[in-house]
Amino acid sequence: MSAIGVAVALAAGMLVTLTPTAAHAAAGASLPFTSVEAESATTTGTKIGPDFTQGTLASEASGRQAVRLASGQRVEFTAPRAANAVNVAYSVPDGQSGTLNVYVNGTKLAKTLAVTSKYSYVDTGWIMGSKTHHLYDNARLLLGQNVQAGDKIAFEAANTQVTVDVADFEQVAAAATQPSGSxxxxxxxxxxxxxxxxxxxxxxxxxxxxxxxxxxxxxxxxxxxxxxxxxxxxxxxxxxxxxxxxxxxxxxxxxxxxxxxxxxxxxxxxxxxxxxxxxxxxxxxxxxxxxxxxxxxxxxxxxxxxxxxxxxNLVIENNRILDTTADGLNLNGSAKGVRVRENFLRNQGDDSLAMWSLNSPDTNSSFENNTISQPNLANGIAIYGGTDITVKNNLISDTNALGSGIAISNQKFLDPFHPLAGTITVDGNTLVRAGAMNPNWSHPMGALRVDSYDSAIEATVNITNTTITDSPYSAFEFVSGGGRGYAVKNVNVTGATVTNPGTVVVQAEAQGAAKFSNVTASSVGVAGIYNCPFPAGSGTFSLSEGGGNSGWSSTWSDCSAWPQPGQGNPEPDPGRNLAKGRPATATGSQDVYTPGKAVDGDANTYWESANNAFPQALTVDLGSSQAVRRLVLKLPPSAAWGARTQTLSVLGSTDGSSYSTVVGSQGYRFDPASGNKVTVTLPGGTNVRYLRLNVTGNTGWPAAQVSEVEGYLTSS
Structure with a gap:
């Protein structure tokens, strides 16, 4: 196996690039600042996340976590380097503005950092599947003094709620002087x-x-x-x-x-x-x-x-592109010999970097050594057609909603379009928490996607020396996203390290073929391979063994149900929680207390419905009809949650539209003294795909609250 030349970790919340091997250069740009995640700092506020649910503050955050500050609360960073300036990624509630007070080693500065929702909360209703997004913004401040590594820099919400995501610490050089003759x-x-x-x-x-x-x-x-x-x-x-x-x-x-x-x-x-x-x-x-x-x-x-x-022959290098409501950069046809390298992009409302071969092909152009964080509607890097294109040594993290980390695609959008041709080189890229649930497809896009959307892939696509870490769903996806079954051909995946994908390593949903060599995987969420071409009967996808592969030989066996993170293969294991990781929806929710929190396997996170609006319902899609005999409903085990009784009924459906009552309405007492959980026994012969809790009352809060819904095949 060819050596993978970069590893990325979150150490104390800081993005750390380890020393590369001689195989290839380190992924990402050489940046003049060092970023520190707020969730790794000291805070009197509330840490939120991780979350991968579209349209939530945690899911759009770097690292999928952030810190929420009420007025008077603060987050204190330890400076990772000498600096005299800071840039803070943050969010405030829609329609609000305010300030962050700034402290250096406990001393409050005269300067404050202005925060606003003015540039956030973007709606693009004409884009199918989009929700209100672009929840964060960036604000920068020259501190007026030098701080050293180890100094403490704190930000305090002065007059509005502020969610702090990440802080970039930088030593800004003095202003340059006027060039002679200018x-x-x-x-x-x-x-x-x-x-x-x-x-x-x-x-x-x-x-x-x-x-x-x-x-x-x-x-x-x-x-x-x-x-x-x-x-x-x-x-x-x-x-x-x-x-x-x-x-x-x-x-x-x-x-x-x-x-x-x-x-x-x-x-x-x-x-x-x-x-x-x-x-x-x-x-x-x-x-x-x-x-x-x-x-x-x-x-x-x-x-x-x-x-x-x-x-x-345009060169675009060493730039920062922040907070764009659409693309960071788009080579919109005719680009020849363009080099886009060593740039930092954060918080794009569409593709961060894109080549789109409209009217004429982009040719012999490249995206190299760029760092991309938090594209909140589409891909980190997207190549839509073009000839002899290179995507090399980029670091991409935290894509959201409609995007992969990297997309190599024949999606044309408009004509005349020039599909992929020649050799497409995708080399040395690192993708962290990349990939997202596509709300239009009702299943996800992988961290790296090859997509024959509007026509077959005829180019040679060489994907080499790839590192994929913590993808919420799959690592590599091959799909015909337009649903017309075009083939994905001539793909070679050589030298990849895949760690902790939420579902599968390879997500094959098109006819065609790819050859895999020296691809190793560990901590795979569900199975190695999902091979279910769409539409059904459109052909088969062949995974050719090139040698040196390990850790991903198993295959998901049920093409009628998309695997969910943590679900495991669909063997009838009576001890398996059928609801864990499954899609969940609700009639309403509060802030970060979204439906997915009720099926994430963590009893400390919870769904909370809209206030004072009973009845409220939470629905879980089990993926296929199951003979459910027992539900375990939980609230957070903390003693801070006083005992309460929730009145609810259980409904079931096989098709998601017609529901019948499985267990009639009654009160269930949740008491932290006994673990804050209750068991609901379902009658024998109950076969449902969709389980719904219909809550009509709660003595402890004017809303429905559930931290976990667990479903089992046995009654005890």
Whole structure:
């Protein structure tokens, strides 16, 4: 087996990249900051998660965990390095804004960190399966002093609830000085206070500096309309923390002769919703051949870079792209020799990085050594068609809802589309907690997906040296997502380490074939292989043994039911909890107390319904009809949960639409002195797929509450 060159762990909440072997470079970008997870810090608040349920705060968080602070509560980080600046990923309730007080080694700073929901809670009803998403935002602060590794930096919610996810600690360099011979935008009348409109000053400086450098000094600059006709010029700032341009549309042009270089400043917009017809992007269109974008801080836009036309040999490197309501970057056809590398992307509302071969193919272009965190609606990296494309040494974590970590796909969206061709190289990538439950399919997408959505995969797809850790569902998926049974062919998976996939290692749902060599797996959730092409009868998928594989030889045996995490193979084990890990829905829920908490195997987490709205119902899909004889219902065992009686009935259904009463309504007393659990015996001959608890009262709280629903085949 070829050596896997990187390992990623969460040690004390910090993302740690271990020393690579000589086989290939480490995955991810070389970043100027170190991130620390809030759940690993000291807090007087409440830790939430982990959770993988679409549309919840924990599921959209880095690490699928965060810390919720009520007003007056704080979270205290230990600085991992020398730093003078911090960027915090956070969420506040919809419609609210406030501040975080900041403390260094116990001393409160005069500065505060503003937090707001203004750029969060995005709705995209036209995207099938989407829910309100984009729950987090990022806010940055220059501390005004240096801290050292080991110092304590605390954030305190001052006047609103704040959920803190992760903090990035950075040593920001002093502002750069003006290059000799450059044209400063202030010499053309730009206002560095941010009060006046600097649009015309930027245009005049660009005209005056043809073949040279436009200098953007430290300050804040407001542009009220986009720039166009930008060519043969360098736009350069004093650094992304020092020179800041405020605009939602920076460059918008259909073509350029090229040689445009944009570097070392920030562009921060005011985009609060996704409107696809609006060019609310940092760059919309073309920079022209031989151009580059580097050292940029790009935030609060629809898309970072939406690139069409001639962008041959463009280099995009060492940038931060945060909080976009749609893609971070999209090479929208015609890209030749484009290199996108060493970038950091967090909190995208669609694909973080995408190539889409519309009108003409993207060719000989690559995404290399990028770090991607928390795309909250689609994929970390998506390749939609194109010829001879490379995806190499990227680190992708915490994808959500409609996305995989990496998708190699023939989904066309529009015509004329150019499907995958030549050789697609997917090498040295690390995927952590990647993959998500697709609400349209009612089963998940894997951490790495090859998808013959609109046409068969005819290209050669080589997937090598891959590390997949803690995927909530499967590791590798082969599917025809459009449901028309197109083949996935010519796939080679060589050298992969898969650890702790929630369900299976290989999820095959298309006809076709793939060869696996030196793929090792451990702590597999359910079975090694799910091989059930869709639609049924569309053909078979062949897994060819190339040698060196281990840990994933078993096969899921029931194509009528998708395996759920923790479920195990569907043998009739009378001691198995039939409800654990199964899909759960409810008539209502409160905040993070979602239905999935009632089937996650953890009695300390719980579902709580809407308040003062009885009756309330919780429904669990067992996947297939089962002869259930006993339910065990639990509340958290903590003595803090006083005894209470809940009045409920048990209903059952075989089809999910027609329900009948299995056990009539009665009161069940939950008492922490006896474990806070009750047993409900179901009559013999009860065969149900869907179990429903219908709760009409609770003496301890004006809502239904259940921490675990357990279903068993035996009566005792």
């Amino acid at each position: 044209v400063s935008v202030t010499s053309k009348g730009a206002d560095p206070s941010g009060q006046g409109d600097s649009t015309q000053a930027f245009r005049d400086a660009i005209s005056a500096a043809q073949g040279g450098v436009v200098w953007i000094p430290p300050g804040d600059y407001k542009l009220t309309s986009s720039l166009s006709g930008v060519q043969n010029v360098t736009l350069q700032g004093a650094g992304g923390w020092h020179s800041v341009v405020h605009t939602s549309r920076f460059i918008d042009q259909t073509g350029s002769s090229g040689n445009v270089h944009i570097k070392d400043f920030a562009v921060i917009g005011e985009v609060t919703e996704r409107v696809d017809s609006n060019p609310d992007n940092f760059v919309n269109g073309s920079l022209g051949p031989g151009s580059s974008v580097s050292g940029m801080w790009i935030q609060h836009l629809k898309v970072g870079l939406w690139l069409t036309g001639n962008n041959d």
